[in-house]
Amino acid sequence: MxxxxxxxxxxxxxxxxxxxxxxxxxxxxxATKMKAPRWAVMQRQLLDANAAACSAFYAKYVDGRDRLRVFERWGANDGPDDAAEATNDWFLLHALGGDDRIRDLASRFWEGHLQQFAAAKTVDVPIARDGMYHREFPVQMDWQHNAEGLTSFNVMGLSMPGNARLQERNRRFADFYTGRDPTVANYDPVRRMMRSLLNGSRGPMLREATPLDWAGDPFDPAPFHMEHGETSYQQTLDHYAEYGDVIGDNPLNLQATTLGLNAYALGGGDHYRAWALDYLGAWAERAAKNDDILPSHVRPDGSVGKDWWKGVYGWGFSPKVPQTGERENRNRVPRSITAFMGAVVMSGDMGFIDLWRRQTARINDASRSIKGTLSAPTMYGAKGWYGWKPGAYRTNGFEIWYMSQRAEDRAAAGDHPWLDFLEGRNPAYPETALAADLARIDARVKLREEDTTTPETRLADWPIGINPASVASLVQTMTGGLHIARPPWSKSSPPQGGVPLHCxxxxxxxxxxxxxxxxxxxxxxxxxxxxxxxxxxxxxxxxxxxxxxxxxxxxxxxxxxxxxxxxxxxxxxxxxxxxxxxxxxxxxxxxxxxxxxxxxxxxxxxx
Missing domain, CATH: 2.60.40.1180 (Golgi alpha-mannosidase II)
Structure with missing residues (x-):
């Protein structure tokens, strides 16, 4: 395209x-008098409650140098990207009307964590021996995790678009991927592709990845909460035993185009938008030539072949879980729809969403009866479609409908109480949703108050689950927008980090x-x-x-x-x-x- x-x-x-x-x-x-609606009072209460709880969170989990009080590690499980997520939604909270102090604390933390993980170094993992950040950006990681680590950065411009440092960083980070930075060869402008799934400020990984590259240096997990339930360092390595296939392009890399969108929107010049749209267009062309299915693997020469389904986090990626010995489907291709949503913002071209509608149709065409129930596939491998789930394939259905607003897309969006409200069937939803977020803050405050971990016994992902910022109801009620985050907010939406605001x-x-x-x-x-x-x-x-x-x-x-x-x-x-x-x-x-x-x-x- x-x-x-x-x-x-x-x-x-x-x-x-x-x-x-x-x-x-x-x-x-x-100029017409209006009695204060209950939802309006609750909205202001929620903004205030967020501010107070976030300030208390900062005092406990961030030190005097504005660095996160955690055991520092490199790795996809608990590395710098998780540390960066400690203040997720704080900038968004401010952009909605939250207290200026929340923006100031979030800004301080961003600067502090950049220094913290530039200084933090690995011993065994080669790429991070001189620092986990280089030029204020992850040295080399996949864009599931890079995007998560940029969740705050990608919405800073909503609150501080005139900040010269933010503008310069957006341009610099984007140029790690546009091909304009001659010191970083992540992008091949001739083939319109990224050269590896693992990439960053020190360039792409052009060899088979090892479990060590993903899991980080050896350590004893016993004192820590481990997200995947590992009980030994060997299990953390085994989690990544099948994560070697990283050479070539992967649709997760499309999340880098958010840097192009923001660099352009902050006044960096049209070449950022032109690059992002051309790269996204290349992927749209690949899907059109692949029976309307977005491939998960582009070969180093730029071609898409019969192995289009391969690659880490691809259509056929079902690695073994070391604790159980069973295989788990980890197809992350659906997450890349948010990059195509950004393409619509940059171009006004709904063709970038049409390709997702066609893909959904192709997947549903492959449906078949499983034990008497019509089921749709979610995965594709050497033997064809698999990963069957009852009913129609509806992943990304809400996003497709939100962007298109076409009546024929509404059914795939599924049921959600917010939609019921917008369509006149659930008038109590605003108050219910705001009350739920107020209760969420209370629950997070309690978790903080009862937390007995220390910096020596908590990993970087631990504070994420205690961060009290609760904005989903504010985004919906105030902006009519999508709060795309982790965990997913709708049944048809994959969990995701680093997505700009769509409202x-x-x-x-x-x-x-x-x-x-x-x-x-x-x-x-x-x-x-x-x-x-x-x-x-x-x-x-x-x-x-x-x-x-x-x-x-x-x-x-x-x-x-x-x-x-x-x-x-x-x-x-x-x-x-x-x-x-x-x-x-x-x-x-x-x-x-x-x-x-x-x-x-x-x-x-x-x-």
Missing amino acids: RVDRRGFLAGAVALTMPAQARAATQRVTL RLRYFDPVSRRAGVPEDIAALIHRITADSTEVTLVNLNLGAAYRLVIRGGAYGEHRIDAVTVDGRTICVGGRDVDVALDPGCGARLVLKMTRYALSPTLAFPWT
């Missing part, structure tokens, strides 16, 4: 003109000059369709007026064509709308929108 971006770029011309040539942002004033609306405080709703403001998205969004805004303060800016999409990619409120329609024709809320006032707004019509940016509305 060679992407023609001319039409898309033309649609953004008005937004790249000098300020004096653009139409002024339209102002909407809400209908986000908000800015033009007075405080920051991202997120102002203090005392709450927002609830009631309904989304292919061309409209309905949102209630309310000012809970009876004595003060506020202003906020509504933006279409996380990256301003959705054009707001018009706003209707109290029977009055105002033409907009841009990515932002300025709203003034009088004391104690609110209203329900209907926004007419053209989705994915504008070039993505993370710049604040007033810059």
